[in-house]
Every structure is written in C-alpha cells, then in structure tokens.
Amino acid sequence: MAANTENIKSQMRKGFLEYCILMILDGKAAYASDIMQRLKEAKLIVVEGTLYPLLTRLKNAGMLDYEWQESTQGPPRKYYKLTTEGMVTLAELADAWKEMYEAIDLITTKKQ
Amino acid sequence: MKKTLTVNLSGVVFNIDEDAYDMLSDYMCDLERHFAKTDEKEVLRDIECRIAELFNEKMPASHNVVNIDMVREVISIMGRPDQMDDGESSERNGSSDQFMNDMADTVKAAASEAQKKLQKKLYRRTDQVVIAGVCSGLATWAGVNVVVVRVLALVATLCLAQLWVPVVYLILWMLVPQATSASQKLEMEGEAVNVDSICDMKEREADDDKGEQSGGGCLGAFLKVALILIGVIVGLAVFGTLFGVIFGFLGMVIGAVTSLFAGTVSLTAELAGCGSAFVPSLLALVVVVVPVVAIVLLVKRLLSPNNGKHVRNVLLALLFIWVLALVFLGHYGGFPFVTGLPW
Numbered sequence: 478m479a480a481n482t483e484n485i486k487s488q489m490r491k492g493f494l495e496y497c498i499l500m501i502l503d504g505k506a507a508y509a510s511d512i513m514q515r516l517k518e519a520k521l522i523v524v525e526g527t528l529y530p531l532l533t534r535l536k537n538a539g540m541l542d543y544e545w546q547e548s549t550q551g552p553p554r555k556y557y558k559l560t561t562e563g564m565v566t567l568a569e570l571a572d573a574w575k576e577m578y579e580a581i582d583l584i585t586t587k588k589q
Numbered sequence: 590m591k592k593t594l595t596v597n598l599s600g601v602v603f604n605i606d607e608d609a610y611d612m613l614s615d616y617m618c619d620l621e622r623h624f625a626k627t628d629e630k631e632v633l634r635d636i637e638c639r640i641a642e643l644f645n646e647k648m649p650a651s652h653n654v655v656n657i658d659m660v661r662e663v664i665s666i667m668g669r670p671d672q673m674d675d676g677e678s679s680e681r682n683g684s685s686d687q688f689m690n691d692m693a694d695t696v697k698a699a700a701s702e703a704q705k706k707l708q709k710k711l712y713r714r715t716d717q718v719v720i721a722g723v724c725s726g727l728a729t730w731a732g733v734n735v736v737v738v739r740v741l742a743l744v745a746t747l748c749l750a751q752l753w754v755p756v757v758y759l760i761l762w763m764l765v766p767q768a769t770s771a772s773q774k775l776e777m778e779g780e781a782v783n784v785d786s787i788c789d790m791k792e793r794e795a796d797d798d799k800g801e802q803s804g805g806g807c808l809g810a811f812l813k814v815a816l817i818l819i820g821v822i823v824g825l826a827v828f829g830t831l832f833g834v835i836f837g838f839l840g841m842v843i844g845a846v847t848s849l850f851a852g853t854v855s856l857t858a859e860l861a862g863c864g865s866a867f868v869p870s871l872l873a874l875v876v877v878v879v880p881v882v883a884i885v886l887l888v889k890r891l892l893s894p895n896n897g898k899h900v901r902n903v904l905l906a907l908l909f910i911w912v913l914a915l916v917f918l919g920h921y922g923g924f925p926f927v928t929g930l931p932w
Contacts, residue, residue, distance in 0.1 A: 533631050
C-alpha cells in the first residue's frame with residue numbers, strides 16, 4: 478500500500494514539476510542552475526539530477542529551446558527559453574491547474 | 590601521497606585523485622545504466638556538464654585537484670539514479686506525511702534488498718585465488734566456506750581419477766567472469782549496488798591493499814601460461830586434422846559427382862551411398878571444427894580477459910553444438926576420436 482501511495486505522489490509531482498519549470502521560464506530565459514535554484518527554494522526538488530531528464534523531455538516535446546552561452550568560469554552552459562508551443566502549453570496547463578485547484582477546493586469545502 | 594589522473598568533463602580538464610576518479614566513474618556508469626533505458630544521451634551530457642561546473646565552483650583557490658570529498662559532495666547534490674526519476678525525497682510537508690514517506694522508503698529498501706540478497710551472481714573472486722578463483726567464487730555464491738569447496742574439489746578429482754573435475758573447472762574458468770569492479774564484487778556478495786555500498790566497497794578494497802599484499806594466484810598464472818601453450822599445440826594439431834577432414838570431405842563430394850557424371854553409378858544408388866556417409870562426416874567435421882574455434886577464443890580471452898559477454902555466449906553455444914554433434918555421431922556408430930576420449 479505504502480509503495481502505491483508513493484507512486485501516486487511521484488506521478489503528481491512529475492506533472493507538477495513540468496508545469497513549474499514552464500512557469501519559471503515564462504518571459505525570461507534561464508540556465509539550468511537558475512531553474513534548479515528556484516525549484517530548490519520552493520522545496521520541489523532535492524537532488525539536481527531530477528531536473529535534467531525533465532528539461533530534455535520538455536525540449537524534445539518542442540516546448541523548450543536552448544542556446545549555448547559562454548561562461549566566465551567553467552564550461553559553456555545551456556540557456557533555456559520557452560518556445561511558442563511551450564507558451565501555448567503553459568497557458569493550457571495554467572487553466573488545467575486552475576480547474577484542478579477549484580475542483581479540490583470545492584470538494585474540501587463541501588466536506589466541512 | 591596520492592596518484593592523480595586527468596579527466597575531461599565536457600571539455601574542461603581536471604586533475605583528480607585516483608580514489609575520487611574511481612568513485613566518479615562508478616557513479617557515471619550507474620547513471621549511464623540508468624538512462625540507457627530511455628536513450629537519453631543528452632541528459633548524461635547535461636549532468637556531466639553540471640558536474641564540471643560544480644567542480645569548478647567548489648575548487649578552492651589554493652588547490653587544483655579534485656578529491657574524494659568533492660566527488661562525494663557533488664554526488665549528493667546531483668543525487669543517486671534511483672532518486673532521479675521519481676524524486677522521492679522531495680516535497681515533504683507535515684510530520685505524518687514525513688512518517689509515511691519514511692515508512693514507504695524503509696519498506697521499499699528492505700524489499701529491494703531482500704530481492705537483491707537472493708540474486709547473487711556467480712563471479713570468480715580476485716582476492717582469494719589459487720588457480721583462477723573459481724572455487725572461492727562458488728563458495729561465495731553458495732554461502733559456504735572456501736575451504737569446504739576446495740577440499741571437495743580436490744577429493745573429487747582424486748577419487749574419480751578422471752578428467753571431469755578439471756574439465757568442469759576449466760569450463761567455469763572460461764565462462765564465469767572475474768569480479769573486478771566494485772559493483773561486480775557487490776553483485777557477487779548479493780548486496781545492493783548503489784553509491785553508498787560502492788563507496789564502502791572501495792574503502793574495504795583500500796584497506797585490503799594496505800593490510801596485505803596477496804601472494805595468491807601465482808599458481809594460476811603458471812597454469813595460464815601452460816594452458817596457453819597447450820592450447821596452441823592442441824590447436825595446431827587439430828588444425829592439421831581439420832585440413833585432413835576437409836580435404837577428405839571434398840574428395841568424397843568430388844568423387845561422388847564425377848562418378849555420377851561418368852554414369853558409372855545410378856543416381857538412386859549414389860544418393861543412398863552418399864546419404865549414409867554424408868551425415869556422419871558432416872558431424873565429424875563439426876566435432877573437429879568447434880574445438881578449434883573454442884580454443885582460439887579461449888586463448889584470446891585468457892590473453893585479454895576483459896572482452897565481456899559475447900565470448901561467453903559464443904563459447905556456450907559452441908559447447909552445446911559440440912555436445913549435440915558428439916551425441917549424434919555416437920548414434921551413427923562413431924568415430925575413434927569419441928570412443929577414445931578418457932571418459
């Protein structure tokens with residue numbers, strides 16, 4: 478049973494994380510490490526390794542794009558930004574999130 | 590004093606301590622295995638890039654060598670492969686939630702550990718070697734004392750006074766891989782392979798190296814040389830026989846065809862004659878050719894033991910074909926080679 482709860486939770490988190498990444502990149506491009514920083518602040522992610530598969534998946538789905546930027550220290554870094562498709566998806570996800578939020582809100586308030 | 594290596598992490602060069610390198614390369618291998626399923630080479634490159642970035646950040650101004658503590662820190666930042674895909678450790682609010690999560694983790698860990706315990710893999714031990722580490726590997730696999738297995742093997746060899754035990758030993762030597770890397774050693778002992786256990790294993794190995802210089806294996810080395818020599822001699826002998834058999838076979842075919850064209854024999858009689866001789870001689874050919882190929886492969890493997898799995902599979906397949914051919918040949922009334930064998 479416990480493993481099942483864990484599975485549901487990780488599924489929820491996965492979908493949620495992708496939405497959050499799109500939100501962070503909305504209107505402003507960022508390095509992976511900046512995105513990481515924001516997610517860590519929000520306590521959504523603990524290990525950095527989680528982020529890279531997500532970014533690649535979003536990029537392959539055509540929602541993100543990146544360009545290489547030279548860094549003063551260390552190797553060149555990927556500078557991620559939203560594509561038009563990503564912006565459309567973000568708007569859709571925002572609606573979906575709102576609906577979900579309202580649904581849960583409705584159920585919890587009715588219960589009381 | 591420590592030995593250092595030079596590594597290139599996505600275009601940036603680092604000097605790295607040997608122990609730190611081992612830990613990092615094991616970690617990268619784990620990641621590679623983890624992401625191999627999803628075929629995400631890009632993720633690996635990104636992670637490598639990030640690791641280089643972190644090393645750069647963490648490098649104190651007075652140092653220019655990556656040490657094991659830095660690697661450990663970077664691994665804890667990046668996370669183990671099993672933490673990566675379902676992000677178990679994130680988002681923990683409230684104590685009951687925390688408790689549930691911990692419970693789930695413990696149950697999962699215990700379950701997977703129990704599963705791993707059952708799945709011990711058979712390897713040859715490199716740290717307890719008399720000939721090639723087959724006995725010590727078998728002992729570890731079966732969970733009994735090495736001495737028991739060795740005494741059993743010795744007694745069996747002496748009592749049977751036949752070649753069975755040495756032959757089985759040789760076959761195992763060929764087929765069972767050596768446990769060289771830390772993860773293989775963990776698999777051999779049936780422990781879970783993760784970053785923590787690999788680190789533990791590395792430390793244990795380091796202690797072993799300090800403790801004693803193992804003198805074992807010189808018998809193995811001697812035998813190896815002897816085996817290669819024998820292999821070459823037998824290989825040459827069998828090669829000669831092989832030529833004989835092939836020419837004999839060709840001669841038979843040519844003879845059959847020419848006599849057919851000359852009209853001295855009728856087609857039906859020819860087919861009947863050929864049919865009875867054709868299959869056994871083909872089987873004999875297989876029985877002779879297969880050991881040659883096997884010996885060549887074996888010598889190659891002994892000279893460079895790291896050419897992994899397919900050699901093993903090929904050898905297994907060859908063994909199967911050879912035994913099959915031998916059995917059928919025996920059925921056809923045989924070949925002096927078969928009945929002349931020592932068993």
